[in-house]
Every structure is written in structure tokens, then in C-alpha cells.
Amino acid sequence: MSQKQRDLLELGRLEYLQALVTEFQITESPEAKKQILANLANFAYDPKNYEYLRQLQVLDLFLDMLTEDNEILVEFAIGGLCNLCLDKTNKDYILEADGVAPVINCLSSSNEETVMSAVTTLMYLTTPQSRQQTTALPVVECMLRFSLSANRRLSNLARVFLEDYCSPVQVEEARNLSKHTAVGIPLPKD
Template sequence: VSAHSDRFQYLQALVTEFQDTDSAEAKEQVLANLANFSYDPRNLSELRRLQVADLFLDMLTEDNETLVEFGMGGLCNLCLDKVSKSHILASGALNLVINCLSSHREETVLSAVTALMYLSCAASHADITSAPVVECMVRFSLSNNRRLRNLATIFLEDYCSEQQVREAQDLHTALGIPLPHSTHT
């Protein structure tokens, strides 16, 4: 028995457990494990066969914030793989990922911003840099949270035109949204 088939059976058991359990805690634990496995390229073919990307996508609309966080984290990990990226884009997931930008959980938001960068391509670029997303990134770039501020700044510099950023900044100022007070610079 190869390590390859052992890995498949183990991942299949995780997916089955996730689908069969009614315990929220067990679901969270299994999803966290699947998200971790999605970080390792050696697991990609098994995860594809088990349609784990779709499982992660399904989590993005859950009421349970922990399931959303792990689903977004797993999806973010899978976005680096070209085949998974194509599947995620083809499944119309961009809006689900964009919706995660408004999560109250830092890890969910960080994963969503990162996933949008990974999912950017000629076909998705206009959606990923739509005005609401750019405005959101401008807001994040002013955050007291250093990780979020840095990630949003990279997004604005690497994925948006100067004009898009300027328009978002002008709108931000026009709306009179007070900037968060920085406790340290």
C-alpha cells in the first residue's frame, strides 16, 4: 500500500467525518485539519478527487464564524494551485470570498485578501479590483492592525491602478469616515 493511497484514505475519512457528524466542534476540528492539509502541494490531487474546494466554498456562507474562517483559510491555500484556482473561479466563488472581507475575524479577512490576490488573473481582475473591494482595501490600509494594513497596502500597490486607489481614497474622504486613531505609528 503506497503512502499516496494511505493519504487518500485518511483525507477521505476526514471528509466523511465532516459530512456525517452533527457536532459543531467536530466539524470545526475536521475542517481545520483539511485546511492544514490543503497547504501541502503533495495533497492536492487527493483533495481535488474529494472535492474539498467545494466543501471549503460551502463553508463561506455558514453562520458559524469558525467554519467560515477555516473554510476561507483552506480555500486560500488551494488558490495557489492552478487547477484548483480555475475550479474556484469557474464555480463563481469570487463574491463569496469578497463577502468574507466584512468578517469580524482577522484570520478570515486576511485569508480573503490573500485569496483575492492569488485568484487574480485576466478574467477575474475587474471583479477583484471593483470599486467596493478597492474602497475596502483603502480602509484596511489605514488599520491599526499591522498584518491587515500591510496586506491591504500590497493589494493596492500590486493589483490596483493609481486611479482606482485615488478614486477610492477620494470617496473614503468624501464619506467623512473618521480614520481610526492609531495608538502607535
């Protein structure tokens, strides 16, 4: 394939993604919004699209969708962020945009996929600078409860989070606090 052919393919990719973003912004149909957001989240899986998605401000779109009432939109948005945050530039952007708090809020979702993506996203967003926020006491408490879930996927993921991202002191502090309170983020439905 010639350089010219590759350039045309890349231009086509950008135009297609631009068309998706524009359609998402103008459509009134909730079903169309879900489908478009699902498509954008799928495109976020491919590193070839990262630059285009940044250029089209799709990271902001995903972050904005995390506060929607529609659980499906939230699921696709957190899935898209999860796909994007492995990239250092995207990770830095999400952290600078105060994206950790809305991701943490997704832990209280009743949608299992949303919760799984939120836990994974927190793992990917953890850096020496963000660790204090991604492993804050309420998050560690939540992971302790998730580690006891009958849902094997969730319990295993929570255990990895506790073992790989939290210090033994943090886990112990959360355990002690949990013994004295019933407050916290609810478990998703199995």
C-alpha cells in the same frame, strides 16, 4: 523507498482524506466539524494533496462553508481556499465556481484571520480575467480602509494589495468615492 511503498502511502493519504470528508458530512457535532475542517485546511497546504482534495470535492466544501454563520468554520474554510488557490488548477476551479464573491464577503468578518486569508486569497485569485472582480471598486475602498488600520498585519497586506493589484486610477476613484460616503465593509476588530 520502492514504487510499491510510495503507491501504498499515497493510497493511505487518499483514504485518510476521504475519511475526514465523510466524517465531516455525517457528524452532528459542531466541535467535530471545526476540528475536521481545520485538518482539511492544513492538508490543503501541501501540494501533494491537491489532486486528492479536488477528487474529494473539498474545494466545494470550503466554498460552501464561507456562507456559514459559524465564524470558526468560515475561518478554516477561507484558510483552506487560501492554501489551495496557489495551484493553477485549483485557482481556475474556484474562479469558475464563482468563488470570488463569497471570498469578498469574508472581508466583512469580525475575525482577523478570516479577513487576512480573504485578502490573500483575492491576491492569489487575481488573473487578467478575474481582475475586474477581485479589484472592484468596493474591494479597493475596503483595502483603503484596511490600509489605515491600527493592525499592522492588515494595514501592510492591504497596502500590498493596493500597490500590486490595483491601478492608480482605481485607487484614486475609490479614494474620491470614500470621501463622499460612509458606506462600506466594516473594519475587523483589532
